[in-house]
Amino acid sequence: MRNGVRVRGLRRVFGDRTVLDGVDLDIAPGEFVALLGASGSGKSTLLRALARLDGSGSGAVDVPAGRAVVYQEHRLLPWSRVWSNVVLGLRGRDLRQRAEAALAEVGLAARADAWPLTLSGGESQRVALARALVRTPDLLLLDEPFGALDALTRLNAQALVADLWAEHRPAVLLVTHDVEEALLLADRALLLAGGRIAREYTVGLPRPRSLDDPEFIALRRDLLDGLGVRAVATAKESR
Numbered sequence: 001m002r003n004g005v006r007v008r009g010l011r012r013v014f015g016d017r018t019v020l021d022g023v024d025l026d027i028a029p030g031e032f033v034a035l036l037g038a039s040g041s042g043k044s045t046l047l048r049a050l051a052r053l054d055g056s057g058s059g060a061v062d063v064p065a066g067r068a069v070v071y072q073e074h075r076l077l078p079w080s081r082v083w084s085n086v087v088l089g090l091r092g093r094d095l096r097q098r099a100e101a102a103l104a105e106v107g108l109a110a111r112a113d114a115w116p117l118t119l120s121g122g123e124s125q126r127v128a129l130a131r132a133l134v135r136t137p138d139l140l141l142l143d144e145p146f147g148a149l150d151a152l153t154r155l156n157a158q159a160l161v162a163d164l165w166a167e168h169r170p171a172v173l174l175v176t177h178d179v180e181e182a183l184l185l186a187d188r189a190l191l192l193a194g195g196r197i198a199r200e201y202t203v204g205l206p207r208p209r210s211l212d213d214p215e216f217i218a219l220r221r222d223l224l225d226g227l228g229v230r231a232v233a234t235a236k237e238s239r
């Protein structure tokens with residue numbers, strides 16, 4: 001059976017700085033959760049704990065064994081062809097076929113034999129998504145995966161992630177600075193502040209979501225308020 005995420009009382013201290021101070025977090029199987037918070041609030045630290053890349057915290061962290069992480073920078077190996085990057089570290093037969101199937105899902109079947117340096121930023125990020133998909137994760141951890149993309153490419157990448165999530169239904173934790181991105185994609189948006197999940201917003205809007213929906217706009221304002229950026233929101237809305 002698929003399982004989700006259960007974190008209780010997670011604390012992580014760097015030197016004399018307590019970054020995570022008793023985080024409780026649940027993500028149900030198949031649920032899409034966005035994590036927002038000020039720069040330095042500990043979002044990536046929490047994501048790394050869920051990825052089990054950092055075992056130095058205290059508290060209980062239960063996560064599914066099948067996990068995949070996508071970072072802001074795609075981390076493709078330049079000396080390996082695209083398909084081989086997708087299945088990097090995997091063993092078994094049919095690796096090429098599995099890579100091609102995952103690349104087809106992100107619209108890059110034709111680039112299987114390309115070198116990573118010949119790809120655009122958006123294409124590289126789609127390869128990174130294919131590399132995550134091919135592992136059929138129960139938990140997909142996305143650390144600002146679209147942060148380095150231009151606005152249009154970013155919108156396309158968000159739509160792709162929405163489609164892939166609907167198709168495969170992993171539990172997702174998406175770390176993002178982008179309130180609209182969180183509200184377009186997530187079932188819940190969490191605000192990390194003071195080392196804890198300080199606020200939680202349920203995004204009960206039907207998908208696909210529209211930026212013009214009055215409920216979307218109201219939620220966006222709430223979240224920006226929570227992040228303490230009301231002035232920016234007002235300026236943007238009055239344009």
Ligand SMILES: Nc1ncnc2c1ncn2[C@@H]1O[C@H](COP(=O)(O)OP(=O)(O)OP(=O)(O)O)[C@@H](O)[C@H]1O
Binds near residue numbers: 046
């Ligand atoms: N390995 C480390 N050693 C020392 N301090 C660290 C380490 N990793 C993170 N920190 C500190 O912990 C705090 C939280 O970092 P983290 O990267 O989790 O924040 P974040 O919310 O993801 O920030 P941003 O939105 O800017 O990416 C920061 O002050 C950072 O300097």
